[in-house]
Amino acid sequence: MADSKLISKIPEGPLAEKWSKRKAEIRIVSPNNKRKLEVIVVGTGLGGASAAASLGELGYNVKIFCISDSPRRAHSIAAQGGINAAKNYQNDNDSIYRLFYDTIKGGDYRSREANVYRLAEVSAAIIDQCVAQGVPFAREYGGYLANRSFGGVQVSRTFYARGQTGQQLLLGAYAALNKEIAAGSVKSYPRHEMLDLVIINGEAKGIIARNLVTGEIERFGAHAVVLATGGYGNAYFLSTNAMNSNGSAAMQAYRKGAFFANPCFAQIHPTCIPVHGDQQCKLTLMSESLRNDGRIWVPNNMEDVLKLRKHEIKPSQIPEERRDYYLERRYPAFGNLVPRDVASRAAKERCDAGYGVNETGLAVFLDFADAIKRLGHQRVEERYGNLFQMYEKITSSSPWEEPMMIYPAIHYTMGGLWVDYDLQTTIPGLYAIGEANFSDHGGNRLGASALMQGLADGYFILPYTIGDYLSHKFAEPKTDTNAPEFAEAEKAVLDRIEKILAVKGTETVDSIHKKLGHIMWEYVGMARNEAGLKKAIEEIGELRKEFWKTVRVPGTNEEFNQELEKALRLVDFFDIGELMARDALNRKESCGGHFREEMQTEEGETKRDDENFMYVGAWEYKGEGVAPELHKEPLKYENIKIATRNYKD
């Protein structure tokens, strides 16, 4: 039965008409009234920058906040491979339906049909918008836009700008944003970090933010608040996320009453540069696009494995018949282009069996020798030149001569704040877009779909749906930041900062964060089980206590203080980690990136339990030290036949 607190507001009617129907129902705010309304957007990645630019252009008064020195630094910039759109430029029978179907299937049947269909529907417009902004997408000789393939898909629908697609899309959105900043419709607050959400009469009315240069705690009011603050993958300490990426804004919203959905769905990306030692703080992704032409393998015999580890032979010296191209072997239909979760688990399976090819035993090969032979040096250079250069800079080994070594790492979080069809959270006036919400990717996100979702939400969905809420608000005066709710939130923030500074222990923030990362990777990582998850919850609790006894944060609040910033984020990562483990414990099935060892087929593939778990698990905060309450939004599939994911034939 549907939970009375989770009203998804999915429009009635045929799937293909739902979004048109909803758009027709949405009330529009007239231009003269838009001028009276204020919107806060937190985060300036693809979702936040495109939403803020669109809202500014529509005539709203927008305030944007980012933790970096410039909106352009947001982590969307690091996305490499591309952005999907159902344009069918390759005439390979692509369509809105096929993109929709691939996304639902790729997500292992744990996302909403209506949201995903809308995403596929608006995807084509994103490309047109970006071309108009001057995004230099790769083109064919005649000038037409080029495409490439990505995992989990049998058509070519991914648009790209070398290996820097995220950068170019973000620079496009940032340019649109700059235009609004120059026009005065958007006010930019760089080096500001949101530290609390302010609720007045049950509605989101503003935020408390810390000026990271001066340490000043500031109040900002608005008629609505949009969170575009990305994912929480850094709970694992080591991930492909940027160092400053964090889940704190989402956690603040959660503590103020926004439900948090499917926290256990985290994506582990199969092609990252392996960990080299315990001083590392960041893992580098090698784009999934490399799997278009690279072949993944390990030796099929222990003799070669041991020689490789001792550097007695080079990988290129191992002949074909002594290699195991295990993805091509296990999944003949998709081969090296299986979805990320499948490729990651397959790498883990080979390494657990002892075939890992580096000293740590945690690496497999990604080989371009065949591609270079087939395509020639120049074409490979054109496609992957900057990725090869990046790999060589980091590892001092050239992919032109020897295969890359890769291993899975935490990359993206599908879970996030629960939102309805309008992208509104369970708190009226609070919206969540992009990676910060949960809505489109189910248990596993397909490659090149994060950029698509960020821009779909920011350019084409939120600017419409938020109008429906704001159409009731234009008669209301500007939010008074002298209200007691602001004072209370500000005091809570100051108390938290003071409490952290007062510990004056012996341990650095990073050293404690690393411990959290170990717990998360060990028990809430690529393979999970009941005993391990219970242990994780217990150990995170212990570590949280250790933090409050032993952390050392030098300096004061009233200055530029990077250690304090990290400590405040770590406090929230404890809660996120615990919530992830709790959700993973509840979900006694394997689906997408969530693999419960108790639930697998004889061949080691995921085993879903549709009867008991075909729902969105949304958690409600019940207070400090109290177990959160689970609410269930049942998922209905009216247009897709539920099946076991099959990438074999």
Add this chain to the structure above:
Amino acid sequence: MEYNVKVWRQKNAKAKGHFETYHVTDVEEDASFLEMLDILNDQLIRKGVEPIAFDHDCREGICGACSLYVDGRAHGPDDQVTTCQLFMRHFKPGATITVEPWRSAAFPVIKDLVVDRQAFDKILQAGGFIAELSMDAAACVGCGACVATCKNGSAMLFVAARVSSLALLPQGKPEAARRARAMVAKMDELGFGNCTNTRACEMECPKHVTIDHIARLNREYLKARFSE
């Protein structure tokens, strides 16, 4: 591995700065330069010394946040990399490494090695809205190494990257003249110097944006002036 790190310390924008030398130990051979600074900071905090502030984020050479002047070169002694992609294997064990913030009047120091680069946002806000060759210019990460390296403190390469990238695309032509004039005017107003073709910027650019784009900017600018 061990190193001596001679680093610029400055409490805030108004304070007077100075160099301090610290000894860092236990650095792994494969560590990156910023990981070496993480290790040093960990050791400093444990000794009760305030850690060194520096900007960094993606650590994969694309966000443009890191900004260090290492041994007299923007982004240090390797070609076509940002500081986060610089590795300790480029330094002799035991060496003394000098680390400074970007030095430019237009980029005031906020703290230690952190500078304020909002001037770049302001130039872009003055214009620059709206492919292979275009992509070469579009690769700019906005880190500011060109400014920090130039003896004139010129931002010509940064501005040229944006103007040239847009000039090479079919759309946005009606705005081209206004864009070139406004962005150059804003750059001058913010106190950046002019270009004397020393090509130091091109040498230090982590994304290898070349001064060909400055030539194109000059053409765009001249065209714009004549059409005024």
